[in-house]
Amino acid sequence: MGRWLDFESNPWGQEVLQGVSLDLMYLAIGLAVLFTLGHWFWYRRRGFSKQEEVAEAQGSVAGIPERIVRHTLASRIFHWSMAASMLVLLVTAFVPLLGLEFAWVTIHWIAGAVLILTIVYHVIHSIGWQDFWSMMSMGAKDVREGISHFRHVLSPKAPTPEKPGKYPFDHRMYHNGIVVVSLAAIVTGVLMTLRIETPFWEPNTYYPFVDQAVSGYSELGEPVISLTPGATTGLMFVIHGIAGVSLILMVTAHIYFAIRPDKRWFTWSMIRGWIDREHYLAHFDPDKWSVSDGSVQEQAPGGAIADSVVSAPRVDD
Amino acid sequence: MAIIRDMIPAFELFQPTTVEDALVLLAEHGQGAWVLAGGLDSYDWFKDRIKRPEAVIDLGGIDELTGISDAQDGLEIGAMTTLTEIVRHERVRSEYTLLADAAEHVATPQIRNQGTLGGNISQDTRCWYYRSGWPCYRAGGNTCYAAAPQAMNREHAIMGTSRCVAVSPSDTAHALVALDAKMIVRGRRSSNVYDAEDFFIGPATDITRMTVLESGDLLTQINIPGEWANAHFYYEKVRDRGSWDFQLVSVAAAFKTSGNTIDDARIVVNGVAPFPVRLDAVERLVRGTSVDEAVAIEAGEIAIQGSHALKYNEYKQPMMSNLVRRAVRSVA
Numbered sequence: 001m002g003r004w005l006d007f008e009s010n011p012w013g014q015e016v017l018q019g020v021s022l023d024l025m026y027l028a029i030g031l032a033v034l035f036t037l038g039h040w041f042w043y044r045r046r047g048f049s050k051q052e053e054v055a056e057a058q059g060s061v062a063g064i065p066e067r068i069v070r071h072t073l074a075s076r077i078f079h080w081s082m083a084a085s086m087l088v089l090l091v092t093a094f095v096p097l098l099g100l101e102f103a104w105v106t107i108h109w110i111a112g113a114v115l116i117l118t119i120v121y122h123v124i125h126s127i128g129w130q131d132f133w134s135m136m137s138m139g140a141k142d143v144r145e146g147i148s149h150f151r152h153v154l155s156p157k158a159p160t161p162e163k164p165g166k167y168p169f170d171h172r173m174y175h176n177g178i179v180v181v182s183l184a185a186i187v188t189g190v191l192m193t194l195r196i197e198t199p200f201w202e203p204n205t206y207y208p209f210v211d212q213a214v215s216g217y218s219e220l221g222e223p224v225i226s227l228t229p230g231a232t233t234g235l236m237f238v239i240h241g242i243a244g245v246s247l248i249l250m251v252t253a254h255i256y257f258a259i260r261p262d263k264r265w266f267t268w269s270m271i272r273g274w275i276d277r278e279h280y281l282a283h284f285d286p287d288k289w290s291v292s293d294g295s296v297q298e299q300a301p302g303g304a305i306a307d308s309v310v311s312a313p314r315v316d317d
Numbered sequence: 318m319a320i321i322r323d324m325i326p327a328f329e330l331f332q333p334t335t336v337e338d339a340l341v342l343l344a345e346h347g348q349g350a351w352v353l354a355g356g357l358d359s360y361d362w363f364k365d366r367i368k369r370p371e372a373v374i375d376l377g378g379i380d381e382l383t384g385i386s387d388a389q390d391g392l393e394i395g396a397m398t399t400l401t402e403i404v405r406h407e408r409v410r411s412e413y414t415l416l417a418d419a420a421e422h423v424a425t426p427q428i429r430n431q432g433t434l435g436g437n438i439s440q441d442t443r444c445w446y447y448r449s450g451w452p453c454y455r456a457g458g459n460t461c462y463a464a465a466p467q468a469m470n471r472e473h474a475i476m477g478t479s480r481c482v483a484v485s486p487s488d489t490a491h492a493l494v495a496l497d498a499k500m501i502v503r504g505r506r507s508s509n510v511y512d513a514e515d516f517f518i519g520p521a522t523d524i525t526r527m528t529v530l531e532s533g534d535l536l537t538q539i540n541i542p543g544e545w546a547n548a549h550f551y552y553e554k555v556r557d558r559g560s561w562d563f564q565l566v567s568v569a570a571a572f573k574t575s576g577n578t579i580d581d582a583r584i585v586v587n588g589v590a591p592f593p594v595r596l597d598a599v600e601r602l603v604r605g606t607s608v609d610e611a612v613a614i615e616a617g618e619i620a621i622q623g624s625h626a627l628k629y630n631e632y633k634q635p636m637m638s639n640l641v642r643r644a645v646r647s648v649a
């Protein structure tokens with residue numbers, strides 16, 4: 001434990017939890033590099049079945065537009081502003097710890113505030129205008145679909161899995177992971193920002209967790225230091241730190257997949273908004289993610305996501 | 318709060334005689350090494366057992382680090398030159414009175430005999446929470462005890478803070494910034510020259526250090542360029558007791574003047590921030606103006622713009638303002 005957490009002693013010689021150690025950051029960076037390189041080599045050696053090589057478009061093209069909207073302009077703007085603030089948060093948090101020093105704290109909390117704004121916008125947008133549950137759902141059926149997909153990824157000989165709806169299982173898992181980890185970073189980050197200098201409030205380093213009463217009194221009988229931050233404050237730093245290093249891993253993996261040649265068509269959809277009919281028919285189940293030329297079909301429960309604004313109209317150049 | 322114990326815990330002592338050997342030792346012992354100059358800051362830490370280095374590298378035997386020599390343009394001062402030598406040096410006294418004045422304001426004659434210029438500017442802050450062993454930001458922790466609502470922070474910072482509110486204690490640091498001194502820092506592989514202004518860093522950049530010096534680095538020399546020789550200087554230090562104390566606030570200023578017009582100025586204050594603060598806005602105001610009381614008052618007001626008092630150090634704002642006003646007024 002001592003290796004991953006940082007303790008410092010107070011004047012009474014008690015060890016007080018302060019946060020995560022630098023080793024944890026190096027571990028995360030190491031794992032991120034290992035994962036990317038490992039995946040890259042393994043995927044090259046894996047071998048592909050005939051079917052996979054020509055991901056065939058199956059089904060009828062009737063009524064399906066040539067370009068299918070995957071991410072509306074609103075979701076793309078959200079994604080990129082959120083990505084930018086997340087990258088700034090990661091850089092300001094970890095680059096100074098790696099030795100390139102600069103005044104990072106102010107940039108860090110401002111990027112944190114931007115991240116919070118983008119997420120508030122995203123949550124309202126996705127609950128109000130998108131099919132919220134299609135991204136969040138993790139039912140038994142979804143898990144089965146995910147497992148068979150995973151088996152197939154591991155070995156080309158495993159049976160070809162059922163096609164997914166708009167968001168394949170791995171995308172949903174990633175999203176859920178990011179939700180949990182970012183929320184942890186945000187909640188602790190806001191509490192930590194209350195303790196430092198900002199234009200908005202008087203900083204209070206005893207905030208929010210004061211958990212050790214020290215009964216020291218001055219000659220005048222006034223308490224000299226009546227309360228001190230202790231292990232609970234440390235816990236807040238630990239949660240922030242663990243969330244931070246987890247994001248090193250998650251964001252690296254995410255960017256790695258986004259720039260892989262076989263996933264670039266996804267990446268383009270986050271830039272121009274649409275995917276083409278061939279990729280749609282090859283990778284998705286039109287019953288689960290239905291799009292049609294001009295009309296929107298409501299989904300059966302557990303089905304895919306027709307982003308009501310998204311899926312309908314055909315996008316022209 | 319500090320508990321003075323009877324003995325200093327054991328460490329391995331090294332007494333190299335060349336800079337090269339000192340650098341090798343520093344590299345060998347990494348984070349466990351401690352550079353000992355005059356020892357006046359170091360032994361406090363050791364006795365209180367707050368810092369417990371494994372290896373102490375005593376620079377006292379390295380001749381090349383001591384002495385003041387004439388350079389083509391200005392002076393070269395070895396980092397281990399004592400403050401007394403500086404105070405007594407003829408050219409320092411005649412051409413760079415600001416430095417002589419500053420050095421003379423350090424502590425007592427005995428301390429100046431032992432204390433060095435390099436040590437004086439590299440010494441650690443006097444924040445007593447930090448020096449009493451509280452696990453504060455500066456000590457690698459996550460809290461500033463001195464900024465807390467009930468903290469005793471009369472001596473702490475009113476500007477330049479970032480989570481930590483400790484101040485730079487040096488009496489010579491701001492004089493060197495005002496003289497535009499250059500610091501020669503040697504490491505195992507490279508040697509760097511820093512403007513004095515960049516040599517001191519604040520907690521926003523690194524909350525655990527006060528200077529650019531990192532483990533393995535050695536400040537070897539301080540060069541004073543000729544540029545500000547014989548300028549009009551002003552130095553004033555305010556402290557609780559006149560005989561021997563750290564500053565509350567002090568100012569070091571250099572002016573190039575024609576009559577009572579200021580052609581150029583470098584005005585630096587210490588004791589108000591975790592590093593010596595150069596007052597760019599005041600310098601801009603006074604450059605090219607002929608000084609009268611109104612200019613001096615305005616300079617004092619501008620100096621403290623953006624400052625922010627803690628619970629017990631509000632007095633530092635008018636004190637700093639007045640010192641800057643007096644520095645500018647001295648030209649008139």
Ligand code: HEM
Nearest residue numbers: 089090093109112113182185186189190192193241244247
């Ligand atoms: C989501 C991605 C985030 C990551 C990866 C991250 C990472 C980190 C890390 C590693 C540190 C410690 C750095 C050090 O001590 O050198 C830190 C400190 C800090 N973070 Fe974050 N953080 C994130 C989000 C946020 C958010 C959303 C906020 C505020 C709204 C925030 C506010 C802070 C503050 C104020 C500190 C300094 C605390 C202190 O030293 O007292 N962070 N962050």
Ligand code: HEM
Nearest residue numbers: 075083086087171175178251254255258266267268269270
């Ligand atoms: C800068 C590099 C990045 C690239 C190239 C990139 C690319 C993409 C792409 C192509 C998608 C769409 C996947 C799909 O169509 O299903 C996506 C979705 C997503 N990205 Fe990123 N991304 C980047 C950075 C980030 C960062 C830093 C985060 C936050 C930690 C993030 C969080 C997400 C989330 C939560 C989704 C799912 C939301 C959705 O599909 O609407 N991305 N990203």
